[in-house]
Amino acid sequence: MSVLQPDALALASPLARRNPTVKLALLFVVSAVLLLVLDPMTPAVLYVLVAGAVLLGAGVRPRALLVAQLPFVAFALGVLLVNMLSRPGEVVWQGAGLRVTAEGLWVGAGLAGRTLLMGLLSVAFVATTDGVALVTSLHQHARLGAKVTFAVLAGYRLLQQMGAEWQTIRRAQSVRAPLGRRGRPRVGLRGHAASAFALLVGSVRRGDRVAGTLELRGLGDGERTTWRPVPLDRKDAVFAVVVLGVLGLVLVGASAAGVLEGPGALF
């Protein structure tokens, strides 16, 4: 999933130039407000607006943007299906032992739309945010301690190595596993547990060494400087006002049009 690794194009985009802490805060605020919205129309309108903005301002290729959203699409589909099949209300379709209700479709579509919108916002955030800049900004602007922020970055590097490590361990442990009917090694639940344990032992040990290296770089509680401070300026304020303004306008518009529904729709 290429979009989850920030690439050069995305990192040179207008959205990438905005302050990471501001972007993260907006991501949280918008998601929190969305938690209170339960109709499908409002998230749909917001999704179209955000998708347009991301394609124009985040330098993410359309295909990469779609691929990165697949996990959210799968989750949204699950939410939709569960709601339309299980929620009581006016039956719009029946057959094969299943029945679909209008209320279920409406609420399910609302929840699914909100899932997709949060997914899109998260993908846009990850694609346009450099890890080091985020951590530096959280330290500068959100007053997070240097020890915590750099530990997070070091953890990210460990995480990058884990995939290859897991594959090697799986292969190493399947050499002695009995062969199944198709001639492939048969590893049961216990086999996977043993692999997970080996991965854990290795990661803990490496994490310990990396923590030592961080300390040897002089990471302590003393006075420190920041090489490339992340700017926080009026453009970020304008960005925040625009994002929150658009959100407010859409909510007001949806309310005026009579489609906006809150948590009351659940009951």
Added chain:
Amino acid sequence: MTGSGLAVTTSSGLAVTTGPGLAGITLSGVTVTYPRRDRPSLRGVDLHVAAGERVVVLGPSGAGKSTLLHLVAGLVPHSTPAEVEGTLVLGGDEEHLDLSSPVHERSALLGVVGQDPSASVCLPQVDAELALVLENRAVPPAQIGPRVGAALEQVGVGDLAQRQTARLSGGQTQRVALAAAVIGRPGLLLLDEPTSMLDASGVRAVRAAIEEVARDASLTVLLVEHRLDDYAGEAGLDGLPGRAVVLDADGTVVADGPTAQVLREHAAALHALGCWLPLEAELTALSGKVGDLASGAHDQLLAGLVPCDAAPRPVSAETGVRSVLLRAHGLAVGHGRQTVLDGLDLDVRAGQVVAVLGENGTGKSTLLHALAGLARPLAGTVSGQRPGMVFQNPEHQLVAHTVADEIAHGLADPAPTVDRMLREHRLEHCADRNPHQLSGGEKRRLSLAAMLAHGRDVLLADEPTFGLDRRDTMVVADALRSVADAGGAVVFSTHDLRLAAEVADEVVVVGRGRVLASGSTHDVLSDAAVLDGAGLELPAIVRWFVERCSSTAALQSALQALGRHPVAGSGALEPAPATSAGVRA
């Protein structure tokens, strides 16, 4: 801090405003004991290293070399708990640090390069890694950029500033780690086997970078290294720091003095302890004579090892032709859809040991995985019975909670096999212990025993002697050879060309995405152009024998005899005061 008998020399937390040139080390009566260990790892160590001195610490596996280095860096006892007795003073007369100083405080005085590239760099991007050191010292931001650039230039990786650290090779990572260790201009550089996990070209690049950094004569350097043969390289004894300190298996200093003298006087004892020595010292240990290979001093000993008429290994009497146990045809392997190695044809016959040689990243491991049926080849076929395989890191294979259970894993009727394997691989003493708690050599023997217990015809081995001392390496070499001599076959990858020449009947050289050469070990290793093209460097001693042996069998026989040749003299080490090199005050 856990040390109860700790004599604190100064108050802690002393602000150190460093520049280069005040980084002596003084240890007095230092004993370090890790929790749940019945004996100390370091015992009564007295050591003074003056500012600007260059010291190499050597000794067999488990002698406490790394413990000594971690103690100086403060990782012991501040990150790794241990009971510490005695005193440590870092720095000069006016300002100094002691055992109670935490790691980040000591970092102003010293820089460290560890052995594992995956843990020697912490941040996602190269320049951020170096900048971190300066940021933590509150260096004005305007100075940081130029200093990062200069530090990377100095170690020869100036073009990597913007690179992701996850995409660097091992040699590049270690050079970035070296740049990060010296960018704060520490007075003391601690090197913990910095090249032990690299291939030949990585070793060369990192060695050159260390030499460049060490041109600053005020820099004190403390190097811990167990592969002195690789580290010294072609330069031999001259390629090593000027002073050597020897720890024995008990963690006691047994010799201390000028490196050439220490290695000359103690060569036999160090060799007997299983240390990897520079060739000159190894030959001195065996012949009792002084001089390097080119001097001819050892020619008589070496010529005596070349067999007059080494017969090829016996061919099965019944068939006349040895049967093919594993066959690869038109094989292409890679990561994902990207081809790393293409066009490999290989017949592995009963009785044969085949070595796969090449630089890191040429697809040796991926090839072995494909031969083992663990990775799907991108093209071509592999046929034959299911092979066994041991991996570079034996821990990756461990699944059980005791050594005996580990060997029994996957066996239908384990009882008779487990006892035999424990005996044959000298694991009886630890049959009930947790495999993760064994020494490196024991883990390797266990991984071999657990695989061989399955009795498969073909054994594949990925860097099976990686990180082992000389004694354990010989044990593994013997195990590989005996699999083939019992009618099986072995394919193994290695960076150790001496090991390849000693056990392999055939070698396959890979590089630039294809097979560069394959054939009998003697023929391929005689071809300087092939080795050069593959980035391989033939050790001087192997070259000596290749030139004088007429066949692969003779080459194997000579190198085996050399590895197992008894040392000249008694080979016993006396405690330091009794040596003529003596302890420097």
